[in-house]
Amino acid sequence: xxxxxxxxxxxxxxxxxxxxDTALLDLDGVVYAGxxxxxxxxxxxxxxxxxxxxxxxxxxxALRTPQTVAAHLTELGxxxxxSEIITSAQxxxxxxxxxxxxxxxxxxxxxxxxxxxxRERGLVPVEFADEExxxxxxxxxxxxxxxxxxxxACYAIERGVPWFASNTDLTIPSGRGIVPGNGAAVEVVRIAxxxxxxxxxxxxxxxxxxxxxxxxxERPLVVGDRLDTDIEGAFxxxxxxxLVLTGVTAAAQLVAAPPQHRPSYVDADLRGLLTDQPxxxxxxxxGKQAVxxxxxxxxxxxxxxxxxxxxxxxxDGLRALCAAAWTAAGDGSCALDSGKAVARLGL
Ligand SMILES: [Mg+2]
Numbered sequence: 001x002x003x004x005x006x007x008x009x010x011x012x013x014x015x016x017x018x019x020x021d022t023a024l025l026d027l028d029g030v031v032y033a034g035x036x037x038x039x040x041x042x043x044x045x046x047x048x049x050x051x052x053x054x055x056x057x058x059x060x061x062a063l064r065t066p067q068t069v070a071a072h073l074t075e076l077g078x079x080x081x082x083s084e085i086i087t088s089a090q091x092x093x094x095x096x097x098x099x100x101x102x103x104x105x106x107x108x109x110x111x112x113x114x115x116x117x118x119r120e121r122g123l124v125p126v127e128f129a130d131e132e133x134x135x136x137x138x139x140x141x142x143x144x145x146x147x148x149x150x151x152x153a154c155y156a157i158e159r160g161v162p163w164f165a166s167n168t169d170l171t172i173p174s175g176r177g178i179v180p181g182n183g184a185a186v187e188v189v190r191i192a193x194x195x196x197x198x199x200x201x202x203x204x205x206x207x208x209x210x211x212x213x214x215x216x217x218e219r220p221l222v223v224g225d226r227l228d229t230d231i232e233g234a235f236x237x238x239x240x241x242x243l244v245l246t247g248v249t250a251a252a253q254l255v256a257a258p259p260q261h262r263p264s265y266v267d268a269d270l271r272g273l274l275t276d277q278p279x280x281x282x283x284x285x286x287g288k289q290a291v292x293x294x295x296x297x298x299x300x301x302x303x304x305x306x307x308x309x310x311x312x313x314x315x316d317g318l319r320a321l322c323a324a325a326w327t328a329a330g331d332g333s334c335a336l337d338s339g340k341a342v343a344r345l346g347l
Contacts, residue, residue, distance in 0.1 A: 005259045005331050006262045007326045008323030008326060008327065009264065009266055009280060009319045011276075011277050011278055015051070015275055015276055016265065016272065017047070017273045018051055018053070019219075020219050020221035022053065022054040022055070022056060023048060023053055023055050023221050023273065024056050024058045024211055024221065024222045025056065025224075026222075026224035026225060026226065026229075027059045028059070028173055029248055030225050030244055031073065032073075032076060033246070035072075036076075037077065037078070038246045041269070041270050042076065042077040044274060045270060056085075057073065059085070060087075060201040060202050060207070061088070061140055061172070062092070062201075063112070063113050063141065063142050065082075065087075065112055066085035068113075069082075086210055086211045086214050086215070087113055087166075088166040088207055089114045089166050090117045091200035091201065092137055092139070092165070092200035092201070092206070094121060094200075094206065095206045096135050096137060097122065099135070103122060104123055104124065104134035105123075105124045105131055105132060105134060106124065106125055106126065106133055106136070107128070107131070107135070107136045107156050107161070108125045108126070108127070109137070109139070109149045109152070109153045109185070110137065110141045110145075110182075111141050111145075114137060129156040130155075133156055133161055135161060135162050136156045136157055136163045136164065137164045137165070137166070138153060138163070138189065139166035139167070140181060141185070153193075154189060157189065157193045157195045164197055166199075166200055167181075167182055167183070167201025168201065169182060169201070170187075202232075202233040203231075203235070203236055204233070207233060212237075220240075221240050221242055221264075222234035222237075222239055222242070223244065223270070225244055225247025225248055225249055226248050226249060227249055228261065234263075236260070242263060242264065242266070242267070243265070243267075244266075244267060244269050244272065245266070245267075245347070246270075251318055251342045251345065252342050255306065255318075255322055255342065256325065256334050258329070258331075259326075262326055265277050266319065266322070278319065279294070280292050280293065280322075281294070283298075292320045292324045294316040294317070294319040294323070295313050295319075296312030296316065297321075299317070299320035299321045301324045301325065301334075301336055304336065304337060305338070305341070306321055306324055306325055306341045308345070314347055317341075317345045318342075318345060321342070325338065
């Protein structure tokens, strides 16, 4: 399923926490960073829940079990139950259980989250290629994953055992910087075997299916910080999305986003769930260049760069810039320089 090409962020007269029944929230860069809560996240989520919005958390990280993630969130001040956490480990376990008989052995390269998810689907996690696994599954194993685990994966894959990966995020944020994620570990095995894994995590359909199955959301809003996982996953699933700028995405990247990376809404942080979203209005005089206005700002796609004038809230300026850039780019990426305009907003 795909959507028509979005050419501007949408407006919403109702606050998002009332316009949608369930928020499907990414964790890293949205709710917490390096283990600590992101500013405004805790009170904003409490208020959204108070408005009747259901909250669920959707993570590509397969290392931790839903129980562990829920305990961490609760400790940060965001009370959560294990049933409200959806992981790529659960999505890949369901994908495997669709293709191998119940009770099959599955060789695990990864952590406890992956083992628990396999058991939940009636599969048996094993450690070695010689245990005759029906599948190999690879998920993030944390800093202690031993190199020998790749050997076991390679032995089994070379014998023709089908290979699955929870997700292919190349990097993950740690408290001290960016480090290799499961995607980097998958590349190690791919280089050694020449094989191709089946992948479950965001932005792919198995993760979206798992999320909808577990939450029963009817009018969900995907909330994320990353364009190529959170926002693209929502696009692929035909679901509205809300980008927050508290994680990995810089304003200039958003302005240059191709259609599958354009969110329905953008705001600085999770406080955006509690407000209406301003409309971007296009002003197209006959024969004149289109001007995109939001709040006190006006944006125009010039010959070589995006031009911004006016004043007001930075996010309104960004919304106007997105509309000018996305309209100019159509179904591609906007190549116009946004440097000066973005700098003007202080973003
Ligand atoms: Mg994230």
